[in-house]
Amino acid sequence: MATQGIAAALAPRGRWAEFLQRYLPYLLIAPALILLILVGVIPFAYAIYLSLHNTFFTDVESFAGIANYKDLVSDPRFWGALRVTTIVTVVAIPIQLVMALGLALLFYRGVFGGRVLSPLLLFPSVLAPIVMAIMWKIMLAGNWGILSYWVVERFSLVTGGVFGSPSPAIGTVIAIDIFQWVPFLTLAFYAGLQALPLAPFRAAAVDGASRWQVLRLLTIPMLYPLIAVLFLLRFIDTFKIFDSVFILTRGGPGDSTTTISYYLFRSVFEFWEIGRAAAAAVIVFVLFFVMTSIVYRVFHKRLRLI
Amino acid sequence: MLEVEDLTMRYGELVALESVTLDARPGEIVAVLGPSGAGKSTLLRLITGLTRPSSGSISLSGRPIQKEASWRRNIALVHESYVLYPHMSVTENMAFPLKSREAPREYSDQEITERISEVAKVLEIDLLLERQPHELSGGQRQRVALGRALVREPAVLLLDEPISHLDAKLRNWLRGELRRRLSAAPWPTLWATPDGFEALAVADRVAVLRAGQILQFDEPQEIFDRPVGVGVAEVSGTPPMNVLPGELIADPLGVKVAGAPEPLPLVRPTQIDSLPAGEVSIGVRPFALRIVRPGDAGSSTPASVLACEYSGRHTVISVRLEHETLRLLEAGQHNIPVNEPVLIAWDGAEVSIFSREASCAGALEFQTTVGSNEHRAAPSSEQPVQTG
Numbered sequence: 044m045a046t047q048g049i050a051a052a053l054a055p056r057g058r059w060a061e062f063l064q065r066y067l068p069y070l071l072i073a074p075a076l077i078l079l080i081l082v083g084v085i086p087f088a089y090a091i092y093l094s095l096h097n098t099f100f101t102d103v104e105s106f107a108g109i110a111n112y113k114d115l116v117s118d119p120r121f122w123g124a125l126r127v128t129t130i131v132t133v134v135a136i137p138i139q140l141v142m143a144l145g146l147a148l149l150f151y152r153g154v155f156g157g158r159v160l161s162p163l164l165l166f167p168s169v170l171a172p173i174v175m176a177i178m179w180k181i182m183l184a185g186n187w188g189i190l191s192y193w194v195v196e197r198f199s200l201v202t203g204g205v206f207g208s209p210s211p212a213i214g215t216v217i218a219i220d221i222f223q224w225v226p227f228l229t230l231a232f233y234a235g236l237q238a239l240p241l242a243p244f245r246a247a248a249v250d251g252a253s254r255w256q257v258l259r260l261l262t263i264p265m266l267y268p269l270i271a272v273l274f275l276l277r278f279i280d281t282f283k284i285f286d287s288v289f290i291l292t293r294g295g296p297g298d299s300t301t302t303i304s305y306y307l308f309r310s311v312f313e314f315w316e317i318g319r320a321a322a323a324a325v326i327v328f329v330l331f332f333v334m335t336s337i338v339y340r341v342f343h344k345r346l347r348l349i
Numbered sequence: 350m351l352e353v354e355d356l357t358m359r360y361g362e363l364v365a366l367e368s369v370t371l372d373a374r375p376g377e378i379v380a381v382l383g384p385s386g387a388g389k390s391t392l393l394r395l396i397t398g399l400t401r402p403s404s405g406s407i408s409l410s411g412r413p414i415q416k417e418a419s420w421r422r423n424i425a426l427v428h429e430s431y432v433l434y435p436h437m438s439v440t441e442n443m444a445f446p447l448k449s450r451e452a453p454r455e456y457s458d459q460e461i462t463e464r465i466s467e468v469a470k471v472l473e474i475d476l477l478l479e480r481q482p483h484e485l486s487g488g489q490r491q492r493v494a495l496g497r498a499l500v501r502e503p504a505v506l507l508l509d510e511p512i513s514h515l516d517a518k519l520r521n522w523l524r525g526e527l528r529r530r531l532s533a534a535p536w537p538t539l540w541a542t543p544d545g546f547e548a549l550a551v552a553d554r555v556a557v558l559r560a561g562q563i564l565q566f567d568e569p570q571e572i573f574d575r576p577v578g579v580g581v582a583e584v585s586g587t588p589p590m591n592v593l594p595g596e597l598i599a600d601p602l603g604v605k606v607a608g609a610p611e612p613l614p615l616v617r618p619t620q621i622d623s624l625p626a627g628e629v630s631i632g633v634r635p636f637a638l639r640i641v642r643p644g645d646a647g648s649s650t651p652a653s654v655l656a657c658e659y660s661g662r663h664t665v666i667s668v669r670l671e672h673e674t675l676r677l678l679e680a681g682q683h684n685i686p687v688n689e690p691v692l693i694a695w696d697g698a699e700v701s702i703f704s705r706e707a708s709c710a711g712a713l714e715f716q717t718t719v720g721s722n723e724h725r726a727a728p729s730s731e732q733p734v735q736t737g
Contacts (some may be wrong), residue, residue: 242428242432243434246426246432246434248397248420249426251449252449252451260437264436
């Protein structure tokens with residue numbers, strides 16, 4: 044009797060209960076959905092709207108069709124910015140991942156006293172990117188910064204300062220991105236290594252595999268899901284690189300370090316070409332969407348990850 | 350030739366293995382028989398080198414290996430929990446040891462393929478070669494793990510319950526097939542199992558392990574016919590030997606068992622003098638017990654039926670005798686109602702007597718067996734039920 048009573052009390056009753064049962068899921072996802080629409084969909088829709096109009100400073104004027112897009116596609120600075128961004132991404136991410144994995148393996152083997160050092164590793168990652176960039180800017184300044192004086196000038200690595208010519212400038216931006224992100228990735232790999240099951244490694248030891256074979260055939264393949272996620276995160280993040288460029292080089296010399304984010308920033312806040320900047324944002328979004336889908340597809344379908 | 354001498358493994362206070370000594374010759378299958386927790390897996394792990402022993406020595410063809418790294422020992426191990434490489438296909442899993450740096454020789458790609466397909470056919474996994482481990486059932490995984498060991502040419506092969514998770518038909522087929530292959534192999538095999546029947550069936554010699562100690566290391570027939578103690582008697586045979594407490598009586602020779610109105614007779618004792626007088630443990634094989642009708646010749650004891658398990662040719666009947674449960678094997682099908690009173694009789698030649706101290710696993714100073722092979726061979730007036 045008692046259990047029947049409880050069951051009856053718990054059973055949905057009346058219209059209100061029916062309504063809840065049907066619409067509760069929607070109610071529950073509503074806050075997230077509304078937030079997403081407010082900060083994601085509406086601004087993006089507005090960006091599309093802006094990109095199709097002529098603008099004068101902040102005033103939206105007449106409908107312009109695809110004129111902004113035409114302008115943009117014929118602007119070599121836009122393509123230059125895309126090229127710079129791609130170089131930074133393509134060079135920095137693999138180096139970061141390889142260095143971080145190597146360091147994590149050393150830590151895992153107990154070299155350097157991983158436990159003691161791992162909190163220190165977080166330093167570069169918790170520093171505000173702006174602070175970090177300023178720090179580097181001072182260290183690499185002219186011919187008097189601590190690094191430019193003692194290293195760059197002393198060994199005549201680059202004449203005229205690292206920010207004086209295009210290649211060293213891009214190289215420096217990449218190097219700083221690596222410096223900033225390797226520690227975080229090392230920690231992530233270190234955690235990933237600790238989470239791997241031990242049994243297959245024991246089996247490999249009995250099967251007579253060498254250390255190199257274990258690394259190549261077991262450790263790295265078993266870390267693929269983690270590598271995929273970290274790659275995706277870094278890819279998205281690096282593609283939007285802005286702060287270090289803004290502080291260190293202002294996109295120069297010339298436009299040699301102007302990344303896509305910095306190009307957008309200048310289009311809006313220096314040239315006030317809001318329509319054109321919106322068009323660029325839309326194009327970048329589409330490009331980005333396509334590339335991320337490809338990456339995801341490769342990981343998901345081909346490697347059966349994520 | 351694998352030789353294990355005086356091997357001891359302690360985990361702090363806990364003694365997992367104590368002075369284990371055994372050996373296995375090339376082509377010989379040595380079963381390590383014991384209930385779970387006996388130390389079977391620990392023994393195998395020590396031989397692989399995944400764990401270092403507290404003391405003792407292990408040698409392969411006279412070469413001590415206990416200080417060598419596991420990947421240099423060329424030992425094949427089939428884990429009880431399979432342990433396949435999760436991201437590799439069945440083929441890749443099986444090829445892994447052949448491609449590893451410490452393989453005894455170089456294998457060409459063609460030879461690797463041949464070895465894998467040959468073994469895969471025997472194990473009936475030849476249609477699964479392209480699958481990933483997560484697409485396999487438990488039994489299939491176990492066979493892949495077995496296959497990964499069988500493609501190799503190891504110095505010694507260690508099998509940790511290799512066929513325990515297979516269905517009955519495949520288990521029966523593989524038991525014979527593995528025995529055939531491994532007996533012809535130029536390396537020794539250690540086969541750990543908790544199944545007494547399996548151990549007796551596959552092995553050339555059986556080491557009965559209990560609580561970290563080897564109770565008896567002998568040929569299967571000796572293990573079955575002359576168990577050195579209750580610990581051995583309880584694990585060999587299907588169903589295993591019944592063990593019940595009793596009191597030895599000298600004249601006429603017999604044992605007094607709680608619940609039996611008169612002492613049960615024993616036939617022709619051989620070593621009865623060495624037994625301490627009085628309290629003993631009595632071991633009776635299920636086929637040495639049978640159900641008799643009232644008025645049949647010989648002594649009988651009343652008991653009540655607990656359960657009947659029919660298995661085709663025989664029925665295993667469990668009966669209650671005072672405080673003890675006995676299992677006996679009767680030919681044919683029997684379906685006796687539960688709690689039905691019956692009379693049981695035993696074949697006095699098929700009884701083993703153990704001193705009471707020996708009942709505690711490991712302490713086996715006093716033991717003897719009454720009833721030897723010749724007794725069994727000679728047809729007695731009381732025909733025992735024959736096992737199939």
